[in-house]
Amino acid sequence: MGPSPGPGNRQVPRRRLLHVVRGRHQWRESLRLSHRQPPLVRDPRLFHPRRLRVHRQRHLDHGRGQAGRAAAFHQRRDGGASPLLRREIGTRRNLPAPSVGGEPREDRPRHADTGSDGAGAAARRRPARGHHPFQRQQSGRNGRSPMRIGVIGLGKLGLPCAVAMALKGHDVMGFDVRPDVMNKGRRSYTETGPDGCEPFDPYLETSTLRFGTLEEVVNHADLLFIAVQTPHDPLYEGITRLPDSRTDFHYEHLVAACRDVARVASRDTVVVIISTVLPGTIRRHVLPVLTPRIKLCYNPFFIAMGTTMRDFLQPEFVLFGRHDREAASLAETFYRTITDAPFYATALENAELIKVSYNTFIGMKIAFANTMMEVCHKLPGTDVDAVTDCLALASRRLISPSYLRGGMGDGGGCHPRDNIAMSWLARELDLSFDTFDAVMRSREKQTEWLADLMCAHEPPKVILGWAFKSDCDMATGSPALLLRAILEERGVPVTLIDPHMDSAPLVEDELPVATYLIGAKHSVFASLRFPAGSVVLDPWRYIPTDQDGVRVIPVGVGPDIP
Template sequence: MNVGWIGLGKLGAPCALALQHLAGHDVLGYDVRRQDVERLFADPSDHGEEGFGALIELGPLKLAHTIGEVVAHADVVFVAVQTPHAPAYGGETPMPEERRDFEYGYLIQAVRDVCRAAADQAKPITLVVVSTVLPGTCNKHLRGLLNPFVTLVYSPLFIAMGSTLKDFREPEFVLMGADSPESLAPVAAVYAALHDRPVFRASIETAELIKVAYNTFISMKIVWANTMMEICHKTGADCDQLVNALTLATDRVISPAYMRGGMGDGGACHPRDMIAMSWLAERLNLSYDLLGQMAYAREAQSGWLADLTERWAEQTGFDIAILGKAYKPGTALTAGSPALLLAHQLAERGHDVVLWDAPVDSRMDLTEPAVFVVGTKHPANTSLKFPPGTVVLDPFGYMPDQPGVTVIRVGRKS
């Protein structure tokens, strides 16, 4: 099938290549930052996605100079441009009091250009919006841009930076929202060539909500897990044993994923999605803003870790260092990083905090004892040799014992 893909960032580029090389579609890509995309394809080493370089070696992605070229080529056009928040809403720092929706300017412009090109060419296409939006966005901002040549489908992806290709090739399900079931057939055919995962069909408004509900449900599980970790730390219970027991309750508790104590939720989507949903709660005058409270809980739990770190720093007289900047292991990406949030909170309290990230930074010179906090669960952290007297605060409970080193596995008995 002839496919167009608009938006070739860190998520879009691997997906477009997967459709070309793994599904066998004829894909034509477009991005307003064409030079950046060309550089990325020429040197994919810093992209951070497992398997991305191997796909590049199979052959480059064809790039269009205009959206009109994409429309002329494709039967199905995916739009995967960013819907960003301002940096203050990313989760690396405490969130502002004012809530905001996502910024839809890039998405609106891309959809407008696609629709104009389809009308100019009298070319029927299926337009698939991939970008994350709040419910009601397509009706409010995009539907008025459509014309008789364009059929709108909302089909967001459940993928994460660092594991994009795996998530794209092996999704739990494919979500598609449209005005009529018949509209979904071309999109289903695109995905059917890539995998055999089930398709969940819904209205556009419902699909919009499912996407952000999925993301924020994960955030809720992490907030809950870290609440249990704090209770365990203060009562002598063990949060890993707690989760091990709950994993047996598959009829009621669902999956144990994201239920282990650790750092707060992170990434380019999850913290900002909670804030955007809090904005929606205000607009809809909901009876209770659960999502906003979850965002506050994420920050408060990080603040409690800052309290714990401070107490050990005061007790020992040592400096503070955080092991990790990335928002999760296996990537160097720092968007929404809970490690950076913790560093910000400690800096606000007057501490000069050193951050060190195993996959990115040169080897740390561990000559003096300090209070180390594990901010990212990088496997490489377990091989570090700390000076005697060092204190290691480990929210994940995976750091090994070392002679002369105090390892505190937060919320665990051992």
């Protein structure tokens, strides 16, 4: 089965294209008759006076003969149309925006930035020096023109995405303020390849990704991605009780990175920020430190730790906060080499809000599913999986089945902290009701209920799996750690065991008789045999119940009907 047809492979409607080309032919015929005779124009939008000079030069360069006109037609039909024509006939059909990566950056005309609709923008729309308007560029592995990409920040987000970009045939160079991460050695954390299953390290080792100084990376790139953290105070991570105070994220690292990029940029540079921020942050904190050379966009990634490459290569959509239209056009050209997913361009503030709304909506879905789990656990004859399996079929109005399963509360480095930060914004805006606070309170109360279930049994307490999600070695925002905090608050000793987090391996014969709660749905636990006399509380409902001398309680399955 061949590759999915990208936007560049789509056929432009013949009638519409011939209408445009016919208009050009009529104009050319008018030139043959007399240079003083006005052109016979069918489409005034195409032949705006500002654009006639561009068409005249292309006409002279390309020749007036039938062969030249036929070549121009086939070039446009195959996706190689001039920037002007592609903007006129392809914008509404998602054709890729005109690439500006065909000529050396240092040879591009200099211009002052007068705004996306001013004279500077008009200058940027003219054909680049030394670039024939119908010339095809050398294709990368994906059949499209490779681009020079820079990535600032090579952490758990930036590095896998940089490798994914290189995998698509682009010339990628990365930089990080920590020199020890600028290598292709094995990572200390778990990450997967493009399929979400294979290990990430072999892809990194064989990648064409290169490393350089900040100045080298900035001046190498056609498109520069900044993947710098915007951390939150550990008090708002979601592993302790929700404090009464609220606060925004910390933007010092992001602002410093943007300032440094602006300082070393020697030419016009398209910069794409991918870090999570609250609405208004980029305009308030980032734009003031930039120079006119920096053309900025905001492009937050929707990825999950552990499957970063897969989620980057197979997104639901590509979100873009547009500050400079030409920069957004170049970014869309790049993304058409990565995915056929919809490209959603909007204002900066909208994009900032969409990103945190997406994350907090997931927390709301999980809180709702866990509420159904508690209802079913107390209601005879009910099973939360049966309930949520049916709700997941309502894809028209309830969106998707993802995150709609009863289990532990929301976790990770984004979701709990984003809810708390949005609760801060709700207070700043004096919202009539703080939904984000309600989601976090619900998460905390549901964890308290799980603590109640554990305390109802006598044996010592053990949380089995304290990573924030299944088969993962990261504990940021883990709901299991919140459960431990609540138990310790009650004076109940608790032991944490996790084969993905502990240095020692899990030995089945060494497990004590205890009250176990499965805090993370690690696949290895499904085949685990617990010691006789133990109680196992399973909020994921996947532990076998037929274990001799062991009471396995599937949380979310109600008692039998009398």
